[in-house]
Amino acid sequence: GAVVSQHPSWVICKSGTSVKIECRSLDFQATTMFWYRQFPKQSLMLMATSNEGSKATYEQGVEKDKFLINHASLTLSTLTVTSAHPEDSSFYICSAREREGIYEQYFGPGTRLTVT
Amino acid sequence: GQNIDQPTEMTATEGAIVQINCTYQTSGFNGLFWYQQHAGEAPTFLSYNVLDGLEEKGRFSSFLSRSKGYSYLLLKELQMKDSASYLCAVVDSNYQLIWGAGTKLIIKP
Numbered sequence: 001g002a003v004v005s006q007h008p009s010w011v012i013c014k015s016g017t018s019v020k021i022e023c024r025s026l027d028f029q030a031t032t033m034f035w036y037r038q039f040p041k042q043s044l045m046l047m048a049t050s051n052e053g054s055k056a057t058y059e060q061g062v063e064k065d066k067f068l069i070n071h072a073s074l075t076l077s078t079l080t081v082t083s084a085h086p087e088d089s090s091f092y093i094c095s096a097r098e099r100e101g102i103y104e105q106y107f108g109p110g111t112r113l114t115v116t
Numbered sequence: 117g118q119n120i121d122q123p124t125e126m127t128a129t130e131g132a133i134v135q136i137n138c139t140y141q142t143s144g145f146n147g148l149f150w151y152q153q154h155a156g157e158a159p160t161f162l163s164y165n166v167l168d169g170l171e172e173k174g175r176f177s178s179f180l181s182r183s184k185g186y187s188y189l190l191l192k193e194l195q196m197k198d199s200a201s202y203l204c205a206v207v208d209s210n211y212q213l214i215w216g217a218g219t220k221l222i223i224k225p
Contacts, residue, residue, distance in 0.1 A: 107158040
């Protein structure tokens with residue numbers, strides 16, 4: 001089956017620093033990748049959608065200058081949280097869709113970010 | 117606006133059957149997913165319905181009625197490991213996934 005990996009699985013950083021999270025599709029090429037954020041006991045919140053080779057589409061209320069997304073290849077997308085603050089502490093999950101017309105999203109294991 | 121409703125929390129007994137309902141109002145419909153999410157983990161795929169009716173897959177079944185904007189996930193022979201959140205998500209006319217808030221299922225011995 002389709003496998004999506006994320007790295008790191010958890011990270012602790014100091015306020016004001018930047019953190020990069022990688023999302024990789026291991027056995028398929030992902031035309032589209034999605035980045036979600038999930039706070040404790042809440043549902044998934046879509047942050048942005050990225051297509052390979054083009055700029056990401058951000059959801060309303062998500063700061064594109066703070067959450068930098070790069071979908072450099074068909075197997076790799078990165079999310080960089082710039083100048084992180086404690087309120088950015090959350091569970092960040094990526095998912096990948098194999099191609100247009102395939103609606104199922106394969107999820108990565110998630111990255112737990114704690115900003116101190 | 118687009119809206120997906122699920123109960124916030126349900127409790128059931130090990131070995132029993134539980135039905136988790138999902139109602140939706142979306143701009144267009146291109147299918148409905150059910151995902152399972154254990155605490156601290158990412159969601160995993162359970163089922164996809166695009167036509168009306170019941171789809172059975174082992175202990176889990178999913179039902180869809182497009183005319184009623186309604187789906188349910190049926191879990192049989194409940195096991196303790198089934199304690200998790202169950203997320204309903206609808207594919208809208210723009211082929212985007214619209215997520216429900218999830219139903220936390222608690223299984224008691």
